[in-house]
Amino acid sequence: MAEALSSWVRVREMMPPGHVRTPSYLRGKRGQLERTLGPFHNPEKLAYGLEAEKLSLYRVRFSMAEVWGDAAENPDDTLDAEIYAHWLEPCDAP
Amino acid sequence: MPHDHHDHSHDELSPSGHPYRQDNDEPLTYWQTMEIAMRELLIEKEITTAAEITARIEEMDRRSPADGAAVIARAWVDPEYKAHLLADGSAACKAMGFEPGVLRLIAVENTADVHNVVVCTLCSCYPRNLLGLPPDWYKTRAYRSRVVKEPRKVLAEFGLDLPDGMTVRVHDSTADMRYVVLPARPEGTEGMSEAELAQLITRDSMIGTGVPKTPT
Structure with a gap:
């Protein structure tokens, strides 16, 4: 996944072990790419001493309204997190 | 030594009025035993030495928020350095003699409209190479779970009330980056030297749970 900045992405809603x-609270949520980082070795394999391929890491910006819905303290505040490429899929703007 | 006797109850206060601290006589936890076993094996197999481990601990303990304050003060007085810090935090720290190690640092700037605050919800990622060890509260479940959901309420508990018009940006250090907040330079500091400015920059102002002190 190599997307332009500000593109909309959705965090995949999977629950793999390991x-x-x-973070679980961001799974299924939509945000915009804030910047591209990396590549970094896949931590899901690195943690177990497995050969870890390099992946792009993205900083994704979510609105508090997207993350918490009506429970958001202030809907326009934002939450930025680093998410690896294999956790993201392109999506439409909400 | 006055604290060596055991004829007092632990509920009592010492003659100087402070509570007695309990001795750490309880058995080791599983992970403490594991750490000691691993360390002893690494030393026995000559992969490292006790002196090397101590030297590394001392190296970490030497780092403190004063290092971060020096970086922020430089960014306040030198626009070119500030641009460098915002573009590549790790390289900018290195340029000031603070070895970033494997740390990849992102500096996020507070402005008149934006306030940034840093957390690690998954564990306790913190820019240790620049600020030293994190405060205990940074690692608590309360801070980690609440600041992503109700940052304004948490900041208010730290004594920081933000106007409604200001956007709060919470940064969750979920992977390979570490974050430092570049706080806004307080008003009334125009004539101050870089060293004087550094004295205003608190640890919490670089985490985002505070703002710099104002000159008195």
Whole structure:
């Protein structure tokens, strides 16, 4: 996944076991690419001493409204997190 | 030594009025035993030495928020350095003599409209190479779970009330990056030297749970 900045992406809604660096509270949520980082070795394999391929890492910006819905303290505040490429899929703007 | 006797109850206060601290006589936890076993094996197999381990601990303990404050003060007085810090935090720290190690640092800038705050919800990622060890509260479940959901309420508990018009940006250090907040330079500091400015920059102002002190 190599996307232009500000593109809309959705965090995949999967629940694999193991050392995962994608917080559950962001799974299924839509945000915009804030910047591209990396590549970095896949931490899900690195943690177990396995051969870890390099992946792009993206900083994704979510609105608090997207993350928390009506429970958001202030809908326009934002939450930025680093998400690995294999956790993201392109999506339409909400 | 006054604390060596055991004829007092642990509920009592010492003659100087402070509570007695319990001795750490309880058995080791599983992970403490594991750490000792691993360390002893690494030393026995001559992969490392006890002196090397101590030297590394001392190296980490030497780092403190004063290092970060020096970086921020430089960014306040030198626009070119500030641009460098925002473009490549690790390289900018190195340029000031602070070895970033494997740390990849992103500096996020507070402005008149934006306030940034840093957390690691998954564990306790913190820019240790620049700020030293994190405060205990940074690692608590309360801070980690609440600041992503109700940052304004958490910041208010730290004594920081933000106006409604200001956007709060929470940065969750989920993977390979570490974050430092570049706080806004306080008003009334125009004539101050870089060293004087550094004195205003607190640890919390670089985490985002505070703002720099104002000159008195």
